[in-house]
Amino acid sequence: MSAVSRWVDTAIGWYQLRLSPRKGWGCAHRVAHGGASCSAAVRELVARRGVVRAARPTVLRFLACYQAAQLLATSGVSGVCCCGGIPIPFRFGSRS
Template sequence: MSGPSPAARLVERAITWYQVRLSPRKGYSCAHRIAHGGDSCSGAVRRTVVERGVSRSVLPVVLRFAACYQAVALLTPHQRVQGVCCCGPIPIPFGFGRR
């Protein structure tokens, strides 16, 4: 069996860079990891891409981000949470919870 594809290795390196350089500076932790334990979303996505390849990881990654969205609601039912999703090439601002 061969190793990860070049695209999967590139994604793995990009996520590793994010985990080392950006994630420690953002000031909050992955809601899914806090609510359920285990890997953070970036760690889970990294592992999935290495194991399955980029194209076969799209659906599991989308499902993981949906589960993280639900974890935010679980952890903060009466407050508003705002931040920026940095686990991709484009930072996407988000807000959850009540105003």
């Protein structure tokens, strides 16, 4: 693993340990489809492929997570989001 990959792995690990438990919602992709969260999936991609070769699959994963969030929003599920370069709304449910 390159130095950059190790740094990214450390940053994702910090996010998973320190930030993710405090944000109060889960990854929309994981909620909708099961399996790994986006942070776990991206961490695995970086470990296997390196940062540069993981870039495209990471973007595709965030797009799939965005689509999952939209799917969940239409079904009335509340409080899902994914951290990443794509903004995903996390206030779902009934509109007052």
